[in-house]
Amino acid sequence: MKVHLIRSEGFDIEDFNNVFNLLKTTKGPIEFVPSEPIVLPESDNFIHYEDLKSFEKKHMPEWSMVHSYMPEERVFPMTKPVFTWEQLFQICQDFRSANNIPDTDYVMLLTEQANDLNWFGAIDESMKNYFIHTADWDHYFQNNVDVRFPIAYEIAVWLLRSMMFRNRIEIIDNIHENAQGCMMDFCQNKKDITIKMRTADVCPSCTELITNRDIRKNYLKQLFDTMESIRKNLLFRQRSVLLNEPSSMQIRGYRKDIYLRDLGDLQINLNPKEKTLYLLYLNHPEGINLSCLIDHKEELTAYYSMLTVSGSTERVESVINKMIDYRQAVDVSIQFSKIKNKFTTALGEFGNQYAIEKVGDKHKIVLNRELVQIVD
Ligand SMILES: [Zn+2]
Structure with a gap:
């Protein structure tokens, strides 16, 4: 199974390589393929954040879904250009056509550009195209988080969701509105994402769902291993300072x-x-x-x-x-x-x-x- 990772130009090449290398360290049948950077067209749309709360809030799409965030010295109200989900998925689709990517492959756009519903990432109705937002992670993880972790985590979670669910409506129907440290937490308040990443867990009802869905075990193992290594990393950063114990x-x-x-x-x-x-x-x-x-x-x-x-x-x-x-x-x-x-x-x-x-x-x-x- 191939997952093509495409980088929009504004997403730093070094960060992109780091995400790619991190995903590669977990062995398994899912193969990540990096691609040439692409230039996004100008966007005519803008998102307006009235205050910090609105920055941290995801919006449900009309057919229903959510996520959102941000740090640095951010002054509100703030307006910035955004791409609609449709525009971002179209970029994945164009990439497919231009490169003759088989329908069975997955395409993920990693972009620093914000999206109109303010999510960390999302999937289109084909369940094969995704975008992941690569900016603003500093707001959710203080002390300069290494962005490769949250980005790689989102990649793993979205791949898992596309295996667990037949369509986007099912995702929305099963998402947890209240954070419970499960990878299916919706995190409408985007700050809750840190809880989800620190637990890297799956709640009993999601476990049951995964069991019933006949997902190949080696796919699951690779994705869970990736989430686990991210979790360890986040915890290690805190504990090593606390205990003054460096990593080997x-x-x-x-x-x-x-x-x-x-x-x-x-x-x-x-x-x-x-x-x-x-x-x-x-x-x-x-x-x-x-x-x-x-x-x-x-x-x-x-x-x-x-x-x-x-x-x-x-x-x-x-x-x-x-x-x-x-x-x-x-x-x-x-x-x-x-x-x-x-x-x-x-x-x-x-x-x-x-x-x-x-x-x-x-x-x-x-x-x-x-x-x-x-x-x-
Ligand atoms: Zn769950």
Whole structure:
């Protein structure tokens, strides 16, 4: 079973890749396929939020359904452009036609554009086209949530709903108006979405419904595993700060991919240059002064040749020479801050322990190396 994920241009490519990588970490028969970004046409419609309450409220479609949200410094009343559900589903449909997507495949548009009924996501009457709203999650999850989690969660929930129900009316009929920590909670007050994600559960009546619907078990397993890893991640973020317990880290395979084990096996995506520096500092807990990087040329070259795909010997040499040139240390510092940013996005303030930071006259990763495991 294939699910095509399409990204509208305003949804950050890195966030999109992160969502995709997160979905990929759970094994199963559902295959997610990323696509080229698309540019949405201008919208003639606007949504007007009179106040915070209206921002946080979903509206029922005429045939009946709901969801809604938002944070940052938002000043009300506020008006912004929106797309109608019909417009968003039409974009999925156009994508199908343009790319000869089989009717059996699923198409999901991930877009930063708001929709007229103010939902987190929705499905069309074919039960094969969806949109997921990718913006405004900061309003519902404070302390800069990593947006990949709520977005991936919505993707999993909508796929599950399309397997549980024959049509949209059935979804509306079975949705829980009062939040009970079930993935079928309607969350008319969009704030309730955090409860639903923290439980990642299915209530007894929904369990019965799923049992009666003859859904393939391996589909269910993959979707539940995805929701469970998101739940673990959200809880870990809270608890690790509370208990001062960082996640263990695993470096895997010949590409030395970095995974945080206790965050639902979350991958931290570093590019080859960043990863080259990261592996060096990881291997040197004592720290390295930027002016001494030149002493580690051989080790850096070995990492970079292993990680880069476009690597002629000359190109590797020139990248490494630049990296170890103290006069260009500012470039290395920029890499360090990008690395730090990726860890703090995933871990909140806790990410500092995993970053390469200046301590005295050296840079180092302070993380307890007992938490680091390297596996082939
Ligand atoms: Zn339920």
